Amino acid sequence: MFESLKKRLSGAIGKISDKVSKEEEEAQKKDETLTGKVTKEVGTETDFYGVLQKEPVTKGTVKEKETIKASTETIEEKTDEIESLQSDEEDKSGLLSFIRHKTISEKDVDDILFELEMALLEGDVALEVAEQIVNTVKEDLVGRKIKRRNDVAEFTKDALKNAISEILNVDSQDIDDLIVEKRKQGEPLKIMFVGINGTGKTTTIAKLATFFIEKNYTPVIAASDTFRAGAIEQITHHADKIGVKIIKHKKGADPAAVAYDAVDHAKAQGKDIVLVDTAGRMQTNVNLMDEMKKIKRVIKPDLIIFVGDALTGNDAVEQARKFDEAVGIDGVILTKADADAKGGAALSIGYVINKPIQFLGTGQSYSDIIEFHPNWMVEQVFG
Ligand SMILES: Nc1nc2c(ncn2[C@@H]2O[C@H](COP(=O)(O)OP(=O)(O)O)[C@@H](O)[C@H]2O)c(=O)[nH]1
Ligand SMILES: [Mg+2]
Known part of the structure; x- marks a missing residue:
């Protein structure tokens, strides 16, 4: 790395x-x-x-x-x-x-x-x-x-x-604290994931569900990518493998409705976290961006996380900027850091949009995710 x-x-x-x-x-x-x-x-x-x-x-x-x-x-x-x-x-x-x-x-x-x-x-x-x-x-x-x-x-x-x-050093909120806070209110923490196609949203959701299960939290996944062929099957496959409840509708259904149902399920079952997968879209695609805004309006997520591919460098930074303008993002997950030698996106993205990097994806298996800390990055580069 x-x-x-x-x-x-x-x-x-x-x-x-x-x-x-x-x-x-x-x-x-x-x-x-x-x-x-x-x-x-x-x-x-x-x-x-x-x-x-x-x-x-x-x-x-x-x-x-x-x-x-x-x-x-x-x-x-x-x-x-x-x-x-x-x-x-x-x-x-x-x-x-x-x-x-x-x-x-x-x-x-x-x-x-x-x-x-x-x-x-x-x-x-x-x-x-x-x-x-x-x-x-x-x-x-x-x-x-x-x-x-x-x-x-x-x-x-x-x-x-x-x-x-x-x-x-960008101010960041501890996700554990947020979960605990929401729990006290009898609510699940709702996290929505946005980003363009192929950056790793779906894989990251499976990794994070595993991460949270290990911390004794109960996640539920919303299959709100109803747009791309095979997306519902892909995320169902992951959910089955890691043993997480998935809420899904048919291909082409309203993604906001799927997300709404998942939140409903979490509330009814006392689950801790709702992870909302979404369809990849170009940051310039107005219709699809509007769809993101609708999901946001309907479920009022506590966190909107932008998922970017570290290998795309400055493009990832520009995408994050656009998504931030459109829906307002709270944090970033950079994937494929395992293959990223340049580190340009990891250095830049938090500063440019003034939002913290929360996690780094470091491979293709469910455990390949690490929490991002500025000091860790400094140690990687100078240690
Ligand atoms: N090497 C590596 N590959 C990853 C990582 N995260 C995702 N991928 C791969 O990137 C590809 C696209 O991932 P996917 O989750 O389908 O992206 P999505 O379109 O944003 O949902 C898949 O082949 C994943 O295995 C990562 O951290 N490291
Ligand atoms: Mg996907």
């Missing part, structure tokens, strides 16, 4: 680190002339680093010692880390430390952040999300002081992690 996103981000971290560090090393090479001068002025047998050790001079007059002390102070601000760094493990491993503290400037990172933005866009991250990530990373990096070469990589990684966590 998300392999190429992972590669892209670690590549970007490497590039930013290399660029900023190399420029700084070059700038510091130029400064070696200055360092040489200081050592000369001190006029002792000790070298530059020796000066910085606690007792660099054992010979010479008091006056000479005072000169040395003064010179040491003048270069102190450039060298205040040297002592600790000399004993630092990193130095032994050959990583360079900077003699002075460099402050990262906008100019240092501008070009390379543009490259990061391009990399994100190529990975199907939505434009506004890529821009937001880059701006957050820039704000975080500019003005930071670097003391040693690998600071840049660490800071960049942290900045990216923070930027991505922020992007993913």
Whole structure:
């Protein structure tokens, strides 16, 4: 999952680190002339680093010692880390430390952040999300002081992690809490699933029914895809396999009526959750969108969940936007995450429509569904 996103981000971290560090090393090479001068002025047998050790001079007059002390102070601000760094493990491993503290400037990172933005866009991250990530990373990096070469990589990684966590953090309601709340009112939680054909709505409903059964809740399924040939048979097959009650009418029946009956059944039988399957439709199909609105009007679902195929990247984001405009969605399930290397939809969709991703579909069997948590995603990408 998300392999190429992972590669892209670690590549970007490497590039930013290399660029900023190399420029700084070059700038510091130029400064070696200055360092040489200081050592000369001190006029002792000790070298530059020796000066910085606690007792660099054992010979010479008091006056000479005072000169040395003064010179040491003048270069102190450039060298205040040297002592600790000399004993630092990193130095032994050959990583360079900077003699002075460099402050990262906008100019240092501008070009390379543009490259990061391009990399994100190529990975199907939505434009506004890529821009937001880059701006957050820039704000975080500019003005930071670097003391040693690998600071840049660490800071960049942290900045990216923070930027991505922020992007993913969309307020979300816990479904368990909702079920419990509804139970207290003697009502089932009604969830309606929308999305275009083939994204995985029906499979996801079967997976979620299994998920809820394992949590000791009792679901009922409404076969409200009365439009597509074979849809009722497909969902009946799943319901039978997992042992869940299904409410169905004939092909071509009113989907809202099917959903209504399922809610009725759940209320009468004291069931906890109604899962309403719907026919796939293009987000541009007005008639079918109207049908969605009708189901919504009739059963007043507590949650409308958009089901999108992660593999379709930006298309999934655009579909979610359209469904949100038409019926108002409360959350997202992204399917086929198991086959998704890019991670663009997973990164973008919640931010773009400001609705949380609730679950990820991770395969074709009933147990292949996981609850989505922003921290989990961050760990997948940076862990
Ligand atoms: N690899 C993988 N395939 C999935 C996943 N979810 C659904 N599918 C497959 O996607 C295809 C379409 O699923 P279906 O539930 O019929 O989509 P619907 O038209 O939206 O109801 C089926 O072949 C499913 O097995 C998933 O998370 N991972
Ligand atoms: Mg279906």
